[in-house]
Amino acid sequence: MALASLGASSATAQGVDTTCTLALTKTDPATVNVAYPDEAAIYWVGAYQGVPGTRLRITGRYPHARYFSFNVYDNAVRPIDAIADVEIQPDAGSMNPFVDGASRTAENRDYTAFIDFGPIPEQRAPNTIYTGTGQTGPNFSGTFILRTYIPDKGLDETGGVGLPTITLESTAVDGGRPSDSACKGLAKPPVPGVAQALADGAFPFQPKGLDAPGQPTPKWIKFRNLVQVYNRVVTDNPFFDSATEPLETAEQAGGNGGFLSNIHNSYVYAMLNRSYGEVSITRMKVPSTPDTRGGVATMPTAPLRYLSMCTNEIASQRFYACATDDQTTVGADGFAEYVVSTKASRPAWATSDCGFTWLPFGSATENVLVLRHMLPSAAFPEAIQRAEIGKEVATMGDYFPATRYLKDGEQPACRATRQSTGPSLGLPPSTKPGRCTSRRSFTIRLNRRFRSATVTVAGKRVKTRRGKRLRAKIVLKGLPKGTYRVRIVGRDRKGRKITTVRTYRTCVKQAASSKRGSKGARA
Known part of the structure; x- marks a missing residue:
């Protein structure tokens, strides 16, 4: 030319x-x-x-x-x-x-x-x-x-x-x-279809030795560069764990970033291995992000522009799937819980209705979980961008993810979730004066099939009362505007297990009362 x-x-x-x-x-x-x-x-x-x-x-x-x-x-x-x-x-x-x-x-x-x-x-x-x-x-x-x-x-x-x-x-x-x-x-x-097929599939499980990537309790660390990732893949395991720290000098010589990383993102990651458990759960607090997917008229102000959690294959670096901030189910307490498993091992409770965000593990025996933060504002000092490697939790606090493997048969209770005002579910609970808090308190009656039952609200057990039908008092008083799920697990007269989930919303405008002649109230 x-x-x-x-x-x-x-x-x-x-x-x-x-x-x-x-x-x-x-x-x-x-x-x-x-x-x-x-x-x-x-x-x-x-x-x-x-x-x-x-x-x-x-x-x-x-x-x-x-x-x-x-x-x-x-x-x-x-x-x-x-x-x-x-x-x-x-x-x-x-x-x-x-x-x-x-x-x-x-x-x-x-x-x-x-x-x-x-x-x-x-x-x-x-x-x-x-x-x-x-x-x-x-x-x-x-x-x-x-x-x-x-x-x-x-x-x-x-x-x-x-x-x-x-x-x-x-x-x-x-x-x-x-x-x-x-x-x-x-x-x-x-x-189309290739990534989804890999995410849905799983190679036959092959137990790995102590030198395979991952730990019995997964370790999260801020991404630095290519050398760091290679070091962690080789040494982040029970066999070579003692070599990780001595090799950090080589990591520092590798510069900043790699894998075509985005300067406006910072990342923390952890390696998972099915040898330690078929199902893992990751919990962290979630900051608010601007809700734009629906085409809002003005650009919202938020402490973080974007957040995502992805499962990736270590060898090929491909993603299996990602959950963006507006695809993440956030609890009424402001925390998200991500469940990772193969499609075949996905627990029945690992759904947004139960308060969880599920991601496919993918087809390999090990993978890497990656959390991104993009363009944090000065109002968000807990962003990954401001964390020091090895001391992330000191900066990020509850926003730093923690992961554990579930025991066989372990079934976490469903969680009360925050109501979305649009496609984004990453909205923090409001503390502004004048915002609604619930006044709802009511009794539910269980289906006649139930001979015995355990009722939980946001993971807390509620007392049941006997009569012609089992009953339980549900108290949502004082809770912020949101969607709350009541989980009922019981047995019928033949001993068969029955599980149902009911959903209730707080601070919803009620129909006008003929007695009060009001325009409606929020409960």
Whole structure:
């Protein structure tokens, strides 16, 4: 390519359109599912060669989505620089819909960004990321990635705006904003079903020795780099455990990030092994996140932009499945509990109705569980980004996950869950004055089939009373607005086990009372 000729005329001043490579390199769970990706993210990958006197111009429209960004990487797939949606200044006459409180439906939403092949200067140019400053010295080539997370419901993977136009141009002449690329709407055909088949399947269980990845009590640690992961895969087990700490010096020499990690995310991970249990449960507190999937009109303010929990295969790095923040069931206490097992071993109680979020273990005997935090605000000091490796719990507190394997036959009680105000279930309990607390207290009568029964509310046992039918008093007084589940486990006259779950909501507007003549009350 004769790059020196760029700028020789008005036509060539606008450079060479390279957008089509993005469409062809879009990741797909069936064909390009590596580097521990997130199921909710769509990735478009391009390559760059740092030729002096050239740069990449990116012109596009802000997508209707939870998040988008550009990251640049070196040849060791470590991140060098990045720019997030909220950091990209809009073109004249346009607005950035990712700013807190901004309109997400604005029609004028154009932006222009640049990938500069030089080193990072003391004073950055607006909307520009740089590839020339590597983690260990000058950098001259690598890849860049466009990410989009959770497009609004009903829109395509680009968030309804098509791909941005990527133009290789000369830095000597500013050719201005080019016309949209002919490949703007090009999409690589998907290959559906492969990831789901791997998630649902399971190879025959083969007990592993003490040198297999994982511990009887899984250990969570903040992700640092590739060297750290390789060290933990080899030594995070009862046999080599004593070697983990001595090898940490090598981890520190491996730089920051890897596996094409996103600069705007931080991660903690733990290795699981079916040798220690077929079912594991992970508990942690969940911060609130902006609810955008349904297409809200303005950008909500939240302490964290995005959260997900994923199960990944260690060897191939592919994801089996991920639960995003708005797919996570959150208890009335603000905690989430993730249950991981093979599909065949999935407990009957591992459902959102019972207060749990289930994820498939996958087909291997061991896997890795990955938790992501994205773009925390100053109002969230417990974010992974602010934690020190090896001392994560000191910073994260209850937001740091804890995992254990369930004993054979163990059946946790169903949990009271928080009511969602939309697709996102990650909303913290309100402490603002004037918000509703429940006044509900009532008696339930059990089906005549029950000869004996145990009744629990949010995991706490409730006394049952006998009569013509078994009865139990349910007290929801003082609880915040939410959905609460009552679990009934009993036996019929033939000794057969019966299990039922009833759901009750608090702070729901009641029908008008004819006696009081009121407009309705909230209970």
